[in-house]
Amino acid sequence: MSETAGVREVKSAARTVELLELLAARADRPARLQELAAELGVPRSSMYALLQTLIARGWVRTDATGSLYGIGIRTLLTGTSYLDSDPRVRLVRPFLDEASEALGETIHLGRLDGANVVYLATRESHEYLRTISRVGRRLPAHAGALGKALLAERPDGELPEGPYEPLTANTRTTRAGLAADLAGVRARGWSTDREEGVLGITGFGFALRYDTPAQDAISCSVPVARLTPEHEARIIEVMQQTRTRIESATPGGTVDWR
Structure with a gap:
């Protein structure tokens, strides 16, 4: 025992x-x-x-x-109670609304759970439906923008040995390949998921550093067909601003549990 x-x-x-x-x-x-x-x-x-x-x-x-x-x-009922009572989720939701309105794309909040990421909140785009990202869904961290943003906050020594499950032909399935990708995430400050989790969808992930190491991240998902260089630059700008505002709303890295 x-x-x-x-x-x-x-x-x-x-x-x-x-x-x-x-x-x-x-x-x-x-x-x-x-x-x-x-x-x-x-x-x-x-x-x-x-x-x-x-x-x-x-x-x-x-x-x-x-x-x-x-x-x-x-x-x-228990899961709904968790979301309603979690102070981080309550704090982030209004910012997701604003980012979704500004970009017209789907915005997520996710939390690292072992080797996976759990979706805690989602604001869907009116332009398309993406049911794979529903609240409560758990996806492998190595294959998506949310997960990679959070894995990059940790040393590569904590990565599983692999090989990792491929969700699409673009998924990185080796530890070396994932580690190289995470090095780029650290250098840029955000992660990208270019059809690695879902074909036809690109994602951009941003770790929320109100915990150390970060447990939560936000992301923006957009259909590849709508992603122009100008739109990508706008997404990164808005999501970086959103991250800064969320982190500024949690002074000292603490949130009231009320």
Whole structure:
């Protein structure tokens, strides 16, 4: 049994969290009892009892036959509460609105979560829809502007060994390739994602340095077909100004938790 800060992990609680994370990662692919039991290495009877407990409380849902399982509505309520209560998200949202209005493009706020970035807020362009960037979605940090902006705030020694998952033919899949890209990010002060996460989309990412190292970043996504040199320069100008204003709104790197 593992320990955290000298406190022994509660096995039943850990198993519950592992189950919910597994179901969440499957998204629209429901799982069968045997799959879940095998994946988590627990007896079918124990897994069945855990599933029934979570179904009764709304954390897991099942189909009419009772043989398929997916994430439940309670997880959505908890996630919404997280966003509503997070002081950083509350602070940044108005600035996203302003940047979106100024540029007419999609603006994001994301947070680093291990090797991934989670979208915490999105202001969609009226010119196109990009459902892959919905709030709560998690994408590999190595393949997008948000993630690369945040990885560049850390030493290259913290990068995973690789190879990394390719999302498109343009994704950097080696540690050396990613490290070279991050060196450019540090020199410029912002990251670029040129169809590395989604074909047809270019992104520009800017780390928010109100934490050290930065945990959050903002980005602007634009269809390649609409990206002229002049528009790119305008995006970088507005997003740099937006970053400065957000960081200035958090004096001393602190935010009230109220």
